[in-house]
Amino acid sequence: MSSTNLQVDDQGRLRHFLTIEGLSHSILTEILDTAESFAGVTAQQVKKVPLLRGKTIVNLFFEASTRTRTTFELAAKRLSADVLNINIDASSAVKGETLLDTLRNLEAMHVDMFVVRHADSGAAHFFARHVAPHISVLNAGDGRHAHPTQAMLDMFTIRRVKGPDFGRLRVAIVGDIMHSRVARSQIHALNTLNTGEVRIVAPKTLVPVDAESLGVQVFHDLEAGIRDVDVIIMLRLQRERMQGAMLPSEHEYFHLFGLTEQRLAVADPDVTVMHPGPINRGVEMDSQVADGPRSVILEQVTHGIAVRMAVMSMTMRAHTDAEAQEKQNV
Amino acid sequence: MAAKKARILIRGGRVIDPANRLDAEVDVAVAAGRIAGVGESVPGDFRPELEIDARGLIVCPGLVELAAHLREPGHENKATIASETRAAAAGGITTLCCPPTTDPIIDTPAVVELIRQRAERAGHARVVTLGALTQGLAGEHLTEMAALKEAGCRGVSNAQSPILHTAVVRRAFEYAATFDLTVFIHPEEYWLANGGCAHEGAVATRLGLPGIPAAAETAAVARDLALIEHTGVRAHFCRLTHSRSVQMIARAQYDGVPITADAAIPYLYFTELDIADFDSQFHVYPPLRTQRDREGLRAGLARGTLSALCSDHQPHEADAKLNPFPATEPGISGLDTLLPLALRLVEDKLLTLPEIIDRLTAGPARILGLLEQGTGTLTPGAAADITLFDPEASWRIDPTSLFSQGHNTPFMGWEVKGRVMHTLLGGRRVFER
Incomplete structure (x- = not known):
């Protein structure tokens, strides 16, 4: 399966966000436009919208990060999702447990989205290939490959x-x-x-x-x-x-x-x-x-929240729409 | 399955025996586990107890696989000697060479003996071994090569563990030459390879995978050629991946340096482009290189610079490939598919059928020093290791058609032609479809 097919569904919606490579101009523009609409939210007094209420997002970080993890966490919270941060030190890693076992165990907790950072190039693709169909994977940095x-x-x-x-x-x-x-x-x-x-x-x-x-x-x-x-x-x-x-x-x-x-x-x-x-x-x-x-280095950090909100809401929407369609078909 | 060594007559097949320059529709007689006669040399009074109708089939010497990582002892979760020799028999392979990558490593006669005994007990194929060039493959102390040779090792190798200290390489070559042992070299300059997992080129750049430059191979080939000339050791270069290396080997052969070289199936079919989706089934070591390299290897095989073709069999359990690409174990399970994928090169008009059979039989047997005793040939008097295959029979590579315990192959799903119908090992039928 090519990367494009893996991250975009047959309706052209973003299911996972793994790499920019292969995504269309219109999807990138949609991300930027959606982020623009959220940029207002982060500046408001009440900084929350209920788009992802009831959803569970796991930040799964196999590599240290402050900025990226924090902005992903803030983005999820502003969308009213529940957030779980899991930091796994790769060096003392998960004794005996394979990456796939880690994934399956977390899946069993009814997670809706994984935000993954890992030192190996291709790690986010690996997760996207193996997660249950209702789960989205967002790449928060894999090796030297993509961010x-x-x-x-x-x-x-x-x-x-x-x-x-x-x-x-x-x-x-x-x-x-x-x-x-x-x-x-x-x-x-x-x-x-x-x-x-x-x-x-x-x-x-x-x-x-x-x-x-x-x-x-x-x-x-x-x-x-x-x-x-x-x-x-x-x-x-x-x-x-x-x-x-x-x-x-x-x-x-x-x-x-x-x-x-x-x-x-x-x-x-x-x-x-x-x-x-x-x-x-x-x-x-x-x-x-x-x-x-x-x-504009500090603006970049602020914008990180709106952009991550955009990607989170877009991938979740693709899944919610797909589920709704399935129900209709039944 | 007939276990006893019957008198067998193989009738009406097209017999291809490259070592004896034979390609003709003749009969082959087998008695007491040996070739009793081929064509006119079949004794006039030969009375078979069993006849095999070989009409429409190719009859050739049993294939010789230069590189089969058997995983036993030590990694039986991946494969066992019994499981892989069985796959060999089903693939028409009667002799397998196991590199010293077992655990414990083949650096003492006891391990050589253990592997021989287990192979004999399984009884599906002959297994010969390469001893380690240095103890534990650690690149520091020489092994007791005289004892390893005495125990039956066909050569010595440090497998894919490059020796960092060049003086150790020199001494190891010299010591091997003392006992007329062939050194099997996996050319790699360790520091240049630097822990990479993909060819250093456009694809690795795009995917952000740590790259291994082509110079990691050519620099090692150049160094080892210099040391081979200096020490006079006989050497075999294993699994070349780079077209420039093939040129360097051809030049050295032309100059009379006593070297041979081989290619492995995956490198003749795939390139760096095939890893573009992080598909770990394409993760091999050394890495798949460019299209130009693939063509260079194919040409080298056709010209005979590369005198053997092997599958570089590395069976794995499923989990070994279930990880992000760099964290997966490299290698492809290849015994089941060696023959049909080799035959495809005939369809590609790269070699003739007798030529490709040469690269799978007499070619590797010569490298292992087994040709003199008749391995890889149908010479009367030689052990009756014979493969009969239907060159036109198509089949699909899928989990149900594989005998190896390792199902790790990027060829999964391919439709291939050429199916083994009978395999004889020392006159015993060890496989029959």
Whole structure:
């Protein structure tokens, strides 16, 4: 079964949300529009809507996360769902119990949705293939493969700042593309939304093989890569990269690829700077940029809630509609 | 099933015996467990107790499988010697070579003996073993290779556990050469492979799977070729996956270096594209590579640079494949499907029928040093290991048609042609459909 068939039902509705790859322009737009309608809710005094009342959502995190898990939890609560957080430390993992056993046990508690983060690429697909048909799976990050809700909240942020026409935008993603699930999902989302130009900027050690096949232009020089761009997305650099002989030092990385006010001068005057967080100040960018007027880093976090509400309500609706149809047919 | 060693006459089949350059409609006589005659050499006064009507069938030497991970001792939840030798017989395979990946590892004569005894007790196929090149496959201390050879090992190998210390590789090759043992090499540069699970290319980039560059194989081939020349050891390269490696082997063979090499079925049919949906049935190690590599391997097999074709049989329990892709165990169960998938290469016009039978019989027997004693041939006097198959019979690969305990195969659901009708092992009928 292809990924598209796995996450979209025969009516074209989103059943699971595993990867951006293969989803249509109209589904991505629907996610953004739905998120827009929820953005108001999160700003209200009473921050709740009853859309998912009575539903149970399990946040199943096999990898540490603060931001993503918290915003998923808030999104679920604002939709009036019951939320259960389960953190499973992969290293001390589930003694003897297989992943599938873990899944079956949780299913037996009448769960309606799993939000899964796992260190292995393909983990969310694996869950989606094996859950009972009434359960939705949302990918909260699998290995280096995909982090689709992060990519959509970034698209939401770009649309809010730059307007709905992605065709006139140049976007550069800077940093560790190789190990980044965020970058992969962003690239698919930007291309599906017909972005004018998508660039990646990194030293060769951090660019995956055949990166151009993802639909990007590859740059190894920061100034050339961000020249005239409208949006710059900086990626987090993990310390392990120094040990894996990917880079010599944070110092040289910042010297060559760190974003400073001075460097920003070659970009479009209205350039927007983004980062999925958490930031290493002085490694990916200096504080002047991170806290400066072009940065929308904190807005990204806020938008994460609305986007996750949108995806949760859309996948649940696909299931509820399908169930209603079945009842009618009986 | 006739258990005793009867006098058998196999009549009217098309007999293909590549080692003897024979392809003709002749009779084959079997007596006292050995080939008594083929065609004109069938004794005039031969009185069979049993006749097998082979009209419409191909009669060929029993197939020789270079790589069957039998899982016993140690991993009987996956398969046993009895279950897999039975699958071999049903697949027309009469000789299996088991790599040292059992638990305990085949690094002492006792384990060699245990496997031999269990195979003999099961009685479905011959099992030969490769001893470990280093103790526990840990890449540090040499095994007692003289004793392993004495116990019957057909060669030594470190299987898929790369030896990190190049000086240990050198000494291991030298020591093996002392006893005229063939070294079976799985070329992999450990640090380049770096724990990956997919070919480092466009698909791994898209799926975010840790990649293994092609250079992990070619760098190891280059290093090992240098050490083979230096030590004079006889070597066999196992399961090449990269077209460039095939070229390097061909060049070295041309230069007279004493090396052979093989390919495995999955790499002739699939590429990196097949893992694009995280389907763990396609998770093999080393990984499926590009279309160009697949074509390079096919060409190498056709030219004879790769003189053997194997299934690289790795049966698993269902759970081994039920996990996110990187966490699943690599390998495909292949004994049941070796013959029909090899025959498909004839339909693809890659090789002739006698050529593909050569790659499944005399080719691997030569690599294992068994050809001299007649394994993989129908030479009069040799043990009567004979396979009769119907080249036109179609069947569907599904759980009910598989004899192996492992049902892990990406070929599930395929319609294939070529069905084993009889298998004789030392003149005994060990399988009959």
